[in-house]
Amino acid sequence: MDVCSDTLEDLLGELQRNDTPCAVERNGELVPWRSRSQVRLSEGDCIEIVTMVGGG
Amino acid sequence: MARYSRQELLPDIGLEGQHRIASAKVLIVGVGALGCGAADLLARAGVGTLRIVDRDVVELTNLQRQVLFDQADAEACRPKALAAAERLKEINPEIRVEPCIEDVRPENILSLSNDCDLILDGLDNFETRYLINDVAVKTGLPYIYAGAIGTEGLVMPILPKSGGSGSITWPESEATPCLRCVFPEPPSPGSSPTCDTAGILGPTIGTVAAHQSAIAMSLLVGRLEQTDRSLHTMDPWNGINRRMATGDPRSDCPCCEKKHFEWLDGNRISSTDSICGREVVQIRPRTDGSVDLLALRTHLKNAGDVRGDTHAVQVDIQECDVRMTIFEDGRALVGVSDISLARTLYDRYIGA
Known part of the structure; x- marks a missing residue:
């Protein structure tokens, strides 16, 4: 997927996922919430976004 | 005992594991779809005591996925905790089932969880999940978070840093992040779809309930290190099954590090x-x-x-x-x- 964001936080904004609580994994590791604005994205990064679900 | 012979054959369980399962007491909060599925599996597995708490009654729309209930329960609007307890006793008369028709609140949760070894999530809302997370961290009980919506479900076991007050104990090095380490804040009201607005697939419930029950049994028999402790996403409808490693508890977590129990203290409860x-x-x-x-x-x-x-x-x-x-x-x-x-x-x- 082609994205234009530089940081993880910007990416969540670009994907309109920054207003719902979600866990974000970058290359197999969970990125702490507070680090999202500092994590710079590189070509080929594998990003997984998991949104919390409340049903059951 | 013949009833459990096939699971006793499993090397990880055996007679000793079965004995541990039989002496365990598990709290199931919410006996809707996930709670029904998990209670069914754990009752059959011979968990000694199941305490099941629910505030709701059975409705016709529940029957598509809530496996402990039938048409007669829905027609009589029976309280879910009672209908489930009755069914579980029919499935396995050897275990003890304690139904509680209650709304889980800060005032009653500690007495509900008091003598239990593990808490299983069968809830339908975020607020009570954050309350349960507070309780798990404060009292050192393992809590298996699970949720489902649409065709997708999540499971994540939480072994708080406070390390085991029931029969399951672990060193701090084996602790996992708590719910607030991974999701510091719940979604704001109305921002997420619910099963009643977005629907829910029965087989997704089966998959998620089976996964959380397997983790519960694994912890109960003492397979602490081998138990899957990732944040697991599953969607059997689209063939998706992913694990996300959650790492260590966050050093800035308001709950498990700073011990701010905002839901248990009542400050965040509606x-x-x-x-x-x-x-x-x-x-x-x-x-x-x-x-x-x-x-x-x-x-x-x-x-x-x-x-x-x-x-x-x-x-x-x-x-x-x-x-x-x-x-x-x-x-x-x-x-x-x-x-x-x-x-x-x-x-x-x-x-x-």
């Missing part, structure tokens, strides 16, 4: 008032943010007639003929006289 002279209950959530009324209108259009503007949304829920009005700050007026029913409907249709 309050309710009956409005005098009207069959209306007002629910006020304790959230900082405002509700995205536009998103909420979209979610609610499957539930009934929706109208409103940028300040309030009103819906006439078709299924139960109840009018609900939701304001920008998350406050809601629910057209029923019973407070517990009002909370149930709020969690179902708004989601909190």
Whole structure:
């Protein structure tokens, strides 16, 4: 997927996922919430976004 | 015992593991779809005591996925905790089942969890999950978070840093992040779809309930290091099964590091008032943010007639003929006289 964001936080904004609580994994590791604005994205990064679900 | 012979054959369980399972006491909070599925598996596995808590009654719309209930339960509007307990005793008369018809609140949760070894998540809302997370961290009980919506479900076991107050103990090096380490804040009311607005697939429930039950059994027999402790996403409809490694507890977590139990202390629990002279209950959530009324209108259009503007949304829920009005700050007026029913409907249709 082609994205234009530089940081993880910007990416969540670009994907309109920054207003719902979600866990974000970058290359197999969970990125702490507070680090999202500092994590710079590189070509080929594998990003997984998991949104919390409340049903059951 | 012949009943458990096939699982005793498994080298990881054996006679000793079966004995541990038989001496365990598990608290299942919420016996809706996930709670039914997990209770069914754990009763069959011979978990000595199951304490099942639920505030709701069985309805026809539950039967597609809530495996402990039948047509007669729905027609009689039987309390879920009682109907489930009766069915579980038929499945396995050797175990003890303790039904509790209660709304899980800060005032009663500690006595409900007090003598248990593990807490399983069968809930339908975020608020009570954060309350359970507080309890797990404060008392050192393992808590297996699970949730499902649409065709997708999540499971994540939580082994708090405070390390094991029941029969399951672990060193701090084996502790996992808590719910707030991974999801520091719950979604604001109305921002997420619920099973009643977005639907839920029966087989997804089966998959998620089986996964959380396997983790529970694995912990009960003492397979601490081998137990899968990732955040697991599963979607059997689309063939998706992913694990996310959650690493260590966060050093800045408000709950498991700083020990701020905001839900257990009551600071983040929604309050309710009956409005005098009207069959209306007002629910006020304790959230900082405002509700995205536009998103909420979209979610609610499957539930009934929706109208409103940028300040309030009103819906006439078709299924139960109840009018609900939701304001920008998350406050809601629910057209029923019973407070517990009002909370149930709020969690179902708004989601909190």
